[in-house]
Amino acid sequence: MPGWELERAAMAEGHCAVCGCDEAGAGPLAGRVYAAAAVLPEGLDLPFLNDSKQVTTKRREVLFDQIRERAVSWAVAWIEPEEIDQIDILNSRIKAMQLAIDRLDPPADFALIDGNRDHGSRCAIVTPHQVAVKGDSLSFSIAAASILAKVSRDRYMREMAALYPQYEFERHKGYPTKRHYELLRKLGPCPIHRRSFLKKL
Numbered sequence: 001m002p003g004w005e006l007e008r009a010a011m012a013e014g015h016c017a018v019c020g021c022d023e024a025g026a027g028p029l030a031g032r033v034y035a036a037a038a039v040l041p042e043g044l045d046l047p048f049l050n051d052s053k054q055v056t057t058k059r060r061e062v063l064f065d066q067i068r069e070r071a072v073s074w075a076v077a078w079i080e081p082e083e084i085d086q087i088d089i090l091n092s093r094i095k096a097m098q099l100a101i102d103r104l105d106p107p108a109d110f111a112l113i114d115g116n117r118d119h120g121s122r123c124a125i126v127t128p129h130q131v132a133v134k135g136d137s138l139s140f141s142i143a144a145a146s147i148l149a150k151v152s153r154d155r156y157m158r159e160m161a162a163l164y165p166q167y168e169f170e171r172h173k174g175y176p177t178k179r180h181y182e183l184l185r186k187l188g189p190c191p192i193h194r195r196s197f198l199k200k201l
Contacts, residue, residue, distance in 0.1 A: 019038060
């Protein structure tokens with residue numbers, strides 16, 4: 001379960017506002033990649049807050065509202081599929097995370113970044129930061145960001161499902177499932193598909 005150790009270690013080094021940052025949607029064949037950043041009041045108790053992949057859909061929705069109400073600051077950002085094709089998914093993930101950090105108001109002076117990468121060939125995290133492998137299961141702030149990013153992306157994909165019902169995005173959220181590939185082979189890509197992800201077709 002997540003804790004406060006990473007946040008407290010950063011604050012012990014003199015940082016005042018430590019945010020967690022995570023992204024959602026790196027693997028899908030369609031749609032935006034989302035990122036979120038969140039600064040939480042130290043010691044905030046949110047039952048069931050965990051890595052978004054460990055939380056049910058219903059509980060994620062409840063946590064989404066609780067985090068937005070109780071965070072010191074929070075922000076969500078995204079990169080469109082066309083830009084993902086232009087700059088690749090790693091650069092898009094990094095760019096989305098930095099955009100989310102930049103949108104925090106009040107701002108953060110230090111970021112805890114989920115994963116083991118803080119830069120690609122064209123984009124980098126420029127805020128003072130620390131990367132944390134499986135950070136969403138270690139840090140409450142990163143876990144909160146993972147919930148914000150995941151719920152935001154799922155809501156967007158439900159909107160896309162209404163626009164492009166033939167692709168059944170409400171079922172697979174754009175991920176490379178067997179059914180998604182079947183529909184792609186039958187229908188071809190739609191405007192929100194990431195062309196650079198469709199080499200197997």
